[in-house]
Amino acid sequence: MAVSKIWVFAEATNGKVANITLEMLAKARELAGTVEAVYGGADADAVAAELGAHGATTVHATGDLGGALAGVPVGAAIAAAVDAGNGPDAIFLGTTYDGRDVAGRLSVRLDAPVITNVVDIAERDGSLVGIEPVFGGTQNVITKFTSDKTQIFLIRPKSFAAEEAGGAPAAVAALAVPEVGSTAGATIVNRHVEEKTGPSLDDAAVVVAGGRGMGDAEKYQLVEDLAKLLHAAPGASRAIVDAGWVPYSYQVGQTGKVVKPTVYIAAGISGATQHLVGMKGSKHIIAINKDPEAPIFSVADLGIVGDVHKVMPKLIEALQGR
Amino acid sequence: MPGANFGTMNVVVCVKQIPDPADPGALDPTTKTLKRDGKLILDESDAYGVEMALQLVDTAGGGEVTLVSMAPNSEVSGLRTALAMGAAKAVLVSDDALKGSDALSTAKVLAAAIKRVEGADLILAATESSDGYTGTVPEQIAEVLGLPSITFAKGISIDGSTVKVDRQTEAGYDEVTAPLPAVVSVTAGVVEPRYPSFKGIMAAKSKPVDEVKIADLGLDASNVGWAGARQEIVEVATAEAREAGEIVEDDGEGYTKIVAFLENLKII
Ligand SMILES: Cc1cc2nc3c(=O)[nH]c(=O)nc-3n(C[C@H](O)[C@H](O)[C@H](O)COP(=O)(O)OP(=O)(O)OC[C@H]3O[C@@H](n4cnc5c(N)ncnc54)[C@H](O)[C@@H]3O)c2cc1C
């Protein structure tokens, strides 16, 4: 094996391990004999069973971070373990809010580079390589590390399928956070949770996404209506998120969510490369756009060249009648 | 003591100058990295940081905005755009030895350049650049400088010697505070960037741009650029293309195609 020990940076909300973590564990199991998790939080005991079931034998836990953002303390703790000779050969982190912070801090502490935007990891000539899509996923860049430092990979969500391995709960081991000096101090003082109803972009079997071609914020209602009828999650291009029609949490693409539903319906979306990387992995793609040259049609299984304001109301009416 | 100087706020903004995203990108066949030889423009993602910085200085009632950029060929067009928006001056690191720098080397160079700016209370960057989008540079800069940092800001305010940030999260947002000086990365939508005025564009032409080489920053050429990169692109492969689908002109009945497609998949 190219590497014998991989650590996966684990994230969880209210004791439920994030999908990205489970996805990375599945891939890590393919690549290394020893797979362990690193966790920055007080409730390692609560997540140990799920991490174990997905193949982590140990969870190295920092304990309560006292409201600190994860980047500094978790990055420092991993670096200290590596310096002490107890670290992994490679570490996988998700392209998430905290995953990127930890990767950045860790990279400086270890003086080791990060391979970012990874959608696949493979073994080649005895070392790990990261595969990163460029130009809207039309090409893949394959990158390897040339130093013998810990290999840090930042992995995009939905790159691998999570899969239970049926392991026992992971053993919880204390991971000491060293003194972090002047880098300390970024502290969460309050949390705001935006209530959402209906299926989420992460889990929905169908996603209906709207773009600037919807015309205005009010007409986006057609997307919401269609989504409701199909038990789908509504999504959006960045153009209409930036315009303030819908919240950021709706955004699909490079700087938003990566989705892989059974069916993705793109309404009034041109199909810019940054949008395509977020939805090209969908099983089936339907596009409605009035411009026959729109790049979205190059990835569509069914393309309707037409006006969303004509096609969608009829579609909604037809579905309501069923 | 940063921030103690009541009424002044000095903000450094990292701004990247990039090839126009409207032009189709291409990879250099030998180095397999993005070509950067044409004219460069201000990365739109950084316009938000510049605007935020200008507003914070304005609110404080004094101080100035300094730009820091690393770019090949002494490129200044992107910097001039940000100077025209109202930044006071710029530090540009331009050196042949920098070609091929990875994110970590870039952060080391930018951190060294930021140290040349005296009395910086706050350092802003974008969450990710439009052409590189590693999204790690701001956090790496903070670690090199030994500063706290807050990423993904969708709102920033200053209270004495503390920066308060609304940080985007999966579920909504967190209110996060940090002592100054600190590094903060901003998202699009933190503020609406202004368009440079004619007066601003004229004034920008005579604003100082301090161009430095890596030796001026006390950095070693063997640690940056191709020489310092410890990752290597081994191959560029064409991704599997999706099979061409059925594209039909809507004749008023186009919706029935969608209904049939969804029925076939047993979605409805
Ligand atoms: C660094 C960076 C990151 C980015 N990240 C993302 C991201 O994560 N997600 C994302 O989506 N974008 C992202 N973008 C933006 C992206 O480049 C595009 O600008 C954006 O996706 C365009 O959104 P749109 O398709 O809604 O708008 P437009 O490109 O304006 O397209 C509108 C489409 O609607 C069609 N249309 C107009 N009227 C009608 C009608 N009546 N009926 C049918 N069709 C109609 C038009 O033909 C056109 O194709 C990013 C850009 C950068 C630089």
Ligand SMILES: Nc1ncnc2c1ncn2[C@@H]1O[C@H](COP(=O)(O)O)[C@@H](O)[C@H]1O
């Ligand atoms: N060469 C550069 N010059 C100035 N700022 C940069 C440079 N590279 C990255 N940055 C800053 O760091 C942010 C994140 O970049 P990246 O990590 O490459 O996605 C950018 O949006 C800029 O604010």
